[in-house]
Amino acid sequence: MSCANSLSVDGGGEFTFRSRVKKRLDNRPELFTLFLIVALSVFVGSVNRDFLQVSTFFDLARSSTVIGLFALGVFVILAAGGIDLSFTAIAALSMYSVTKLVVSYFPEAPMLLVFLAAASGGALLGLINGLLVHGLKAPSMIVTIGTQYLFRGFLLSFVGTVWVLSLPDKMEAFGKIALFSFVSKQGTHAMLPAFVLILVFASLLTWWILNRTLIGKAIFAIGGSLPIAERLGYNVRAVHIFIFTYTGALAGIAGMIHVCSNRLANPFDLVGSEIDVIAAVVLGGARITGGTGTVPGTLLGVVLVVLINNVLIMAGVPSTWQRVIVGAFILLAGALFLLRRKR
Template sequence: MRRINNSMLKKFVDSNEFYLLIVIIITAAILTFLKPDFLDLNNLYGMLVSNSFLAIMAVGVLTVLISGGIDISFTAVATVAQYIMATTIINHGGNMFLAFLIAAVVGIALGSINAILVYLLKVPSIIITIATLNVFYGILVFITGGKWIYGFPVWFMERNLFKFPGPQGKMIVISLPFAILVIAVTLTWIILKFTTLGRKIYAVGGNIEAARRVGINIFLIQLFVYGYMGFLAGIASVVQANMMLTVAPNALIGRELEVLAAVVLGGASLAGGTGTVLGTVLGFGLIVIVQNGLTLLGISSYWHKVFIGIVIVLSISITAYRRKLSERKGAIINVEE
């Protein structure tokens, strides 16, 4: 048992997640020194909840990246799903379950369109999803005229799910965005870690031709990952609407790089075959922590985008370097044998 524990510990210490965790701790310590309010529990919880919809979409992007694809259209998918959901429940009534159901169905349908186009056209998925990003968003703005939506029903405005007494007489509140985030992260972790489907997703991303030869249905895997991305985009759109209580066609468009940065920072490769839910959560955490710290320090939000761009470049560079080292080590072992 001790040998197994030592092996697991060594594996974690050598992983991308460990170094990312160290960076998060150091960054948080520096920000706390500069701004003691940063470490306040209300600030940390608020920071997590206010960005929860981005984290939900991030685990969807992770699934697509592991499969060897890439989806840039998820913010447009979320916007369309959000608009249809909001229009339906405001005009015809309903409940929170129906709101999530409508957005999820729309998201799955649009995600499936991406999967079908990627499979049939044999064009790099980034090209397809950039195209569908513009098509989905363009059609929405053309039909709606870019009109904002207000006037959600009272039941939709409820954000707190559970309240119970905490230390020092304070109430601990579990909000809807936080609960949905936990469910989305847990579900994705279970799929990728413990199911045959998850192993097939990794196999397709690692070597699509080898996966095809062993009998894996590539189309069904792509249909699942892009559909699952659409599903989570739809769910995230409801969470965002629940927080903002308005629907603006341009509210989510432009947030793609934040989500993608979190995933690649967490160790997912744009070439496919690698990535973990823990890494994505830590990558998302680092980006949100730095953005919040920059805000507390009064630094312009324009620098947030600079930071995200640098993160993407560094992450891709480190991933490429580590892959090259791995290939070199494999070549040396083969020569020795």
């Protein structure tokens, strides 16, 4: 929205390299994320040659799928000016309950049905979030901290605490379907799992919703300024319900992929990783106060966080440093994106 303005105001002056870089960054904050990714890859690649392999790329793609699905959902909520901390609890509750149901009652269930169940379970919990956030008129962060404990407490006290180790054959097989696979020179088996396609599809869908539909316009309008959007006649209730339900559904699907990929359902998994996801979305250029951000930026943020968490160790950086680096990047990115607006 602001890009058109800044172009016409600043245009016509001297086009030094610096100002051009600055302008590009103004319009596309995710370029900074891309720069960090490239810098990190060059660094790791120069220290450790093993990084520059197709199998590393496959591993990154595999690790990005679950966090990517989470991030898309969080991004949609962030774009509307809210924040969600309960999506990991939603994913855990949905994946564990559905897995348990499938194992005990319908082991022959087709994968499509399993995913539909996980998504609708997640959507239902998301709907509760949406209704509460809208109805209580409280900051969504505080409401979703509450629902996080509610959902997780419900899962662990009433659904179960035991790992489900033997999954039905179809779920087991689904995690192993390969898009590409080959045996590398060292003899290790590398494969790109097919569930990566779900992330691709979800990204396209999210992009389409945000950029090509009326509800997408409403999401960004509400994120920009709630009172103004309300006076313009946007239906705030519908948007709140939509974003939280959508995020819940994505979280349910992500949880199910997590189960199929790890070949076990552990109810203690996932919760605790939400801060990484929010970090990814913020690093992708979405402002935490809402109204901005893009789907490609979010995906770049995901890649950056996954890189930090999985690859830095290849360059000899101890894994204990991961949090420090992600935390520092959040503050750095936040400060940088702010400075560009202040000029």
